[in-house]
Amino acid sequence: MSQSVVAAAVYREIFLNDRPLIDLRAPVEFAKGAFPSSNNLPLMTDDERQQVGTCYQHHGPSAALALGHQLVNGATKAARVEAWLQFYRQHPDLYLYCFRGGMRSQISQGWLREAGVDIPYIVGGYKGMRQFLLQTLEAPQLAPQMLILSGTTGSGKTDVIQQRPQEAVDLEETANHRGSSFGKELTPQPTQINFENRLAIAILKHQQRQPSCLLLEDESHLIGHCFIPTPFFNNMQAANMVVLEAPWQQRLQRLLEQYVHKMCRQFCQRDGDEAGFTAFTQYLYQSINGIRKRLGLQQAGELQALMTQALQEQQQRNNTALHLEWIALLLTRYYDPMYEYQLQQKAERILFRGDQATINQWLDERQI
Known part of the structure; x- marks a missing residue:
């Protein structure tokens, strides 16, 4: 079974059952569009995301990743992980997602594992789920x-x-x-x-x-x-x-x-x-x-x-x-x-x- 077919089956199950979702994207991304069962608990604020994006453009992915860890560290990191954990306690069947199911999802999943909780993230992220829904309307x-x-x-x-x-x-x-x-x-x-x-x-x-x-x-x-x-x-x-x-x-x-x-x-x-x-x-x-x-x-x-x-x-x-x-x-x-x-x-x-x-x-x- 192809990866796209598997992803579509996961997306369908999520939407049909109103599975709770943590949207890790920045608030500005969430405001443009999200899903009815999603809750915005971002890995980075709008300002932090902008700083990391600018760093990526000028210095590449490694420097951007390092800056991200620098910006979201210590008490800030702990507060964000705790917000995810609180949502998990209320909704243990949740999924995580970011824009493409890439770095932000993987970092957040890793931090949650360090806290003793294993939460799946959505392969393809928001972009994949959004495309699936648009295809549904065009069927x-x-x-x-x-x-x-x-x-x-x-x-x-x-x-x-x-x-x-x-x-x-x-x-x-x-x-x-x-x-x-x-x-x-x-x-x-x-x-x-x-x-x-x-x-x-x-x-x-x-x-x-x-x-x-x-x-x-x-x-x-x-x-x-x-x-x-x-x-x-x-x-x-x-x-x-x-x-x-x-x-x-x-x-x-x-x-x-x-x-x-x-x-x-x-x-x-x-x-x-x-x-x-x-x-x-x-x-x-x-x-x-x-x-x-x-x-x-x-x-x-x-x-x-x-x-x-x-x-x-x-x-x-x-x-x-x-x-x-x-x-x-x-x-x-x-x-x-x-x-x-x-x-x-x-x-x-x-x-x-x-x-x-x-x-x-x-x-x-x-x-x-």
Whole structure:
């Protein structure tokens, strides 16, 4: 069995089982991208890593290694080993990794052995695992499995996705964004690298469940600032579709809950009532501003005026009913026409249409 096949099997086992990982890279490397189960306990700080790197460039590997030992020595070395040991006591099935599974992993493993603990490091390191995950997203066998769930804004696509964890992968949850101009969450989105890593791990776990399809919500290339990798997105654009339909009033009420009640509640819980309502107001205005050019100045101004009236009514009388006016206008003038145009381009891919109950029934029957 080749080394690459063995490494891939190890990577797969790590990701499928959420094995705890010590990331030995410097904090600046970790911040750019890591894995969900990893914990950054670096061998060197950012400054130490920079000094060693500069020394390597000017004086070669032996001098750089000597400088590294000089910088991480005595009490500094002891503190870092103790941090690794504390993590090991909580997670005895852990792995170590650095960027390539080279010197930093080997040095750290050696120091831990001196402390009486033998912890494996990952051959190929972060680079090898990252490449494995990218290949997972590019795998051609994903294409025939895919089934795309489409539907107008507010039809409840996310509800169906979350009701079917066996078949579905929730792209919006992975990106921590609801996918529209009003889709921002209070917590930040992952970096692009972390989004790709999370998505690939979700796909690996989906494959392990061996369902009849890979159910995904219809998304644009961008979910907030997270970019769906092009090979994966291209497969989505070629996949068969089901279309979720919902009554107008149900859509309005769902969006009132998502855009207004939920977001206002979350902002007020985080910031307090007064500051929270101010932050909620800014969120609504910023969401409109994000699509101002596509709406046109006149329609954007009309929507913002309705929004202002609704916010005043909400603040003064705790009445949110006026929000339904700008939500309805947003749907009829912007989201619905855009959706109908896009769906016309995909008509030949549609296998089924129905409400939540009939969609779920249709999907259940495909399992038989």
